[in-house]
Amino acid sequence: MEYAKTDTPAIEVRDLRFSYPDGRAALAGASFTVHQGESVALIGANGTGKSTLLLCLVGILKGSGTVYVLGTEVNSETVFAVRSRIGFVFQNPEHQLFSTSVLDDIVFGPLNLGLSREESLTRADAVLGELNMTEFKHRIPHHLSQGEKKKVALATALAMNPSVLLLDEPTAGLDPRSSTQLIDILLRLKDEGKTMLVATHDMHLAEEVTERVIVLGESRTVVREGVPGDILTDESFLRQHNLIHEHCHIHERTRHGHPHFHRHHEDNHIHPHL
Ligand SMILES: Nc1ncnc2c1ncn2[C@@H]1O[C@H](COP(=O)(O)OP(=O)(O)O)[C@@H](O)[C@H]1O
Numbered sequence: 001m002e003y004a005k006t007d008t009p010a011i012e013v014r015d016l017r018f019s020y021p022d023g024r025a026a027l028a029g030a031s032f033t034v035h036q037g038e039s040v041a042l043i044g045a046n047g048t049g050k051s052t053l054l055l056c057l058v059g060i061l062k063g064s065g066t067v068y069v070l071g072t073e074v075n076s077e078t079v080f081a082v083r084s085r086i087g088f089v090f091q092n093p094e095h096q097l098f099s100t101s102v103l104d105d106i107v108f109g110p111l112n113l114g115l116s117r118e119e120s121l122t123r124a125d126a127v128l129g130e131l132n133m134t135e136f137k138h139r140i141p142h143h144l145s146q147g148e149k150k151k152v153a154l155a156t157a158l159a160m161n162p163s164v165l166l167l168d169e170p171t172a173g174l175d176p177r178s179s180t181q182l183i184d185i186l187l188r189l190k191d192e193g194k195t196m197l198v199a200t201h202d203m204h205l206a207e208e209v210t211e212r213v214i215v216l217g218e219s220r221t222v223v224r225e226g227v228p229g230d231i232l233t234d235e236s237f238l239r240q241h242n243l244i245h246e247h248c249h250i251h252e253r254t255r256h257g258h259p260h261f262h263r264h265h266e267d268n269h270i271h272p273h274l
Pocket residue numbers: 020021022024025026044045046047048049050051052053
């Protein structure tokens with residue numbers, strides 16, 4: 001399905017603050033906008049509030065400030081209507097998969113939206129096909145590998161045909177091949193124009209899949225926004241915000257420090273880090 005890229009906000013966050021019951025501020029006044037059809041990375045070191053922010057967007061956590069999703073303010077009255085239009089993929093697929101078959105997990109969302117069993121099954125088949133996972137249809141989610149579980153978790157969100165997709169660390173804990181497969185899937189969704197907000201500290205993912213980057217800092221606020229080409233090449237900024245670390249590897253017989261995620265596009269090759 002094609003989605004038009006527009007200047008219409010899909011997500012608007014204004015001065016969002018949230019503290020956990022122990023009093024620690026997880027978000028201290030974050031503000032940003034994601035437009036319809038945009039694919040945006042929310043990056044920040046561990047503990048800067050990325051997951052908390054996504055949970056506020058779907059009303060699982062309630063902070064102060066305002067959150068608008070698709071023009072509707074998220075509050076106790078609107079939260080269920082808003083959730084029906086957002087696909088949320090938790091970092092940990094165990095939080096998302098609870099049925100005894102992949103198919104049952106995938107039809108759960110569409111059935112909940114009020115679709116008939118037949119329509120829900122058609123959607124499940126379509127999504128499984130798109131993700132190249134048809135053979136997993138009757139498997140037990142609990143028995144799958146981490147990468148397979150992550151893909152099934154994404155399938156459960158996509159089956160609801162959401163207008164906005166929120167993903168929390170989609171590549172965390174995946175081996176390189178599963179990670180590449182997931183990035184390819186997200187790239188396809190981006191090219192289709194799906195609105196996506198991807199929380200990650202995987203700079204490869206941010207670089208490849210998104211067209212804008214929003215950075216949360218240790219201040220728990222947005223410290224910078226911009227295109228990946230500007231932010232992800234600013235090594236001192238990334239180091240300052242604990243997003244890359246120097247480590248040494250050998251490149252063309254020279255030993256030198258290098259940002260962790262860097263790829264040598266100009267040489268048209270990717271080389272492993274030592
Ligand atoms: N359930 C919780 N109770 C108390 N503090 C929490 C809880 N979840 C997260 N935090 C704290 O809130 C801050 C932001 O966490 P989180 O949103 O998970 O960050 P990120 O996803 O960027 O790693 C961290 O300091 C973390 O320790």
